[in-house]
Amino acid sequence: MHHFEKLRAKNIQKFREVLPSAIEQLDWSRDQIQAEQTRRLRLTLANAKANSPFYAERLSAIDPATFELADLPRIPPITKAEVMENWDRIVTDPALTLEKANEHLAAVRDGKETNAYFLDKYYLCATGGSSGHRGLFVWDAELYACCAAITFRMESKLDLLNPPTSNRRTAVICAGSYLHASRMLFPSSNDPEREIKVIPAGTPIAQIVTALNAYQPDRIISYSSVLEELCAEAVDGRLNITPNRISANSEPLTEEAREAAKKAWGIDIHNQWGSVEVGVAGSEGEGFEGLVLAEDFCVFEAADEAGNLITEGPADHLIVTRLYGTTMPMIRYVLTDSPIITPPGGKDAPGCRRITEIRGRADIWFTYADGHKVHPMVFREVLGQYASIIEYQVHQTENGAKVDLITHQPIDSNIIEKTLRTKLSNIGLFEPKVDVSVVDKLERHPETNKLMRFVALKA
Structure with a gap:
């Protein structure tokens, strides 16, 4: 080993x-x-x-x-x-x-x-x-252990009540490299007998379908946007698996995806929410009454647009204090997600508040003329690993992407261009073109002033 x-x-x-x-x-x-x-x-x-x-x-x-x-x-x-x-x-x-x-x-x-x-x-x-x-x-x-416990405790509690009898195989669609936290966290299991197969999220959907058909998992953990694609593949008859549990993470989960999962497999999707800074902070249980906030592991303070603290209702942002992991304390850390918080109650965790909606996180696929779809993780895995990069924005082009960077020191854009071209080529894009530029500012929404990291090519 x-x-x-x-x-x-x-x-x-x-x-x-x-x-x-x-x-x-x-x-x-x-x-x-x-x-x-x-x-x-x-x-x-x-x-x-x-x-x-x-x-x-x-x-x-x-x-x-x-x-x-x-x-x-x-x-x-x-x-x-x-x-x-x-x-x-x-x-x-x-x-x-x-x-x-x-x-x-x-x-x-x-x-x-x-x-x-x-x-x-x-x-x-x-x-x-x-x-x-x-x-x-x-x-x-300690941070990893507690974060993993929050991530899997809803699933594990159900397993204690109803031990699984089918093939114990989980397919995890996440980052392909340990450089991203999803690769470290989601392919974890409390069951030593459960098999885990990792499939990089940037893999073309057709290849993911082939891998899943061969593996026949009873559970899937995936980014939300990938799940939407897989549900469509199942409804169209190309994906032939019978999962009994599906968990979504890292991106907003749409109602369309939930309905597609019910249509394809007769089950709802268990949603999760969190961040690298504080770990998984909310998980959906069997009641599907919203994301249960892990208030036994964190303190969540919700604030309105004026910065006033509120206990429930629509929030402009959250201030989170993580109560585990001593090496890098996060005390009243500002998360810019905008949730709707409901009072304690519900069958899954009666003492904890819940989140019923999260706004402010929206990653989109790039769809090219030849039908190839590229997940944002293809770019995030590369751009997030350069200390020189402060911020970035990726614009889809007809046969590749234009990447704008704000940096605090010189950077070799040729290496980044080459790396991204190779990744795009490996997932089937023909002779992709990538242009990387260092800029003074990034394009923001003219009204909200919010930054959209991934800007799709307009039809």
């Missing part, structure tokens, strides 16, 4: 140890949830104040031992830009520096390093996020 795989196996074992208590917590009351939040929050603040130079300063007037949930607004929120500006001072391990982290990611990206764990214990997640603004975040063993 490769050294990396041995390290990953240890982390998966830790996830399996955390999972039973995470399942039990689904039945907690609201009072139990808030008591756990208070307990974990005090530990989180104490760790950050003692070990993070950034938070030692920010929390200087805070006494973690007596801190209450209602006191959180006393702590200023933090944005992705602030995290990147203060990276070395935020992390609690002095051996971690942004420069060394970027060097490690570059070595993994270029094939010079085969161990995705930095210093044999940290997983580094580089992401363009919903705005295309690059961020780099550290997952330690």
Whole structure:
């Protein structure tokens, strides 16, 4: 077994140890949830104040031992830009520096390093996020274990009540490289006997269909946009599998996809929501009453457009405090997703609030004249791994793409062009053309001023 795989196996074992208590917590009351939040929050603040130079300063007037949930607004929120500006001072391990982290990611990206764990214990997640603004975040063993437990506890709880009897095979359609967090997280399982097959999301749909027909999975975990394509393939008779559970992640799940899954297989899709910064934060249970917020692992503060905190209803953004993972504290981190939050209740987790809608995350496929469809992950996997890139925007062209970059230091655009051309060619696009340019600003919506990362070619 490769050294990396041995390290990953240890982390998966830790996830399996955390999972039973995470399942039990689904039945907690609201009072139990808030008591756990208070307990974990005090530990989180104490760790950050003692070990993070950034938070030692920010929390200087805070006494973690007596801190209450209602006191959180006393702590200023933090944005992705602030995290990147203060990276070395935020992390609690002095051996971690942004420069060394970027060097490690570059070595993994270029094939010079085969161990995705930095210093044999940290997983580094580089992401363009919903705005295309690059961020780099550290997952330690506790963060991975808790995040995986949140991800799989709904599914695992059902397995305890109704043990699976069919072929235990899960097909995971995600990033093809460990450079993206989906590759590290979603091909995890608490069941040692369950087989896992990873299919890169950038693979042409026809090839994904062929692979699934041969594999015959009973469960599928996939990006939402890929699921829509697979449902259509099943309805048209080209995809011949009988899954009993489908989970969607990373992108908005449409009602059309849900209806297509019911038409194709007679089952609904279990949706999930999260981010690299805080991990999976909401999962849909058997009641399909919305995404259950993991309030036993995080504190979620919702704010309106004016920045006023609200407990339920439409929110402009969320402020999240992650209560696990001590290496890179995330205390009142601003997520720009715009959810609709409903009160605690429901059969899946009565003590937790739920999200019934998430706005602000919309990735689209590029469809070319020859019928080829290209998933945004093809571009994200490349552009998110260069430390020089601050933000990016990808415009579809007739036979390829135009990529605009904002960088903070010189970058060799020829290498990026070559890499993207190769990827597009490998998925069937004939002689693709890619133009990469460094620009001063990116095109934004004239009314909302929001950045669309992927701009499709108009018909």
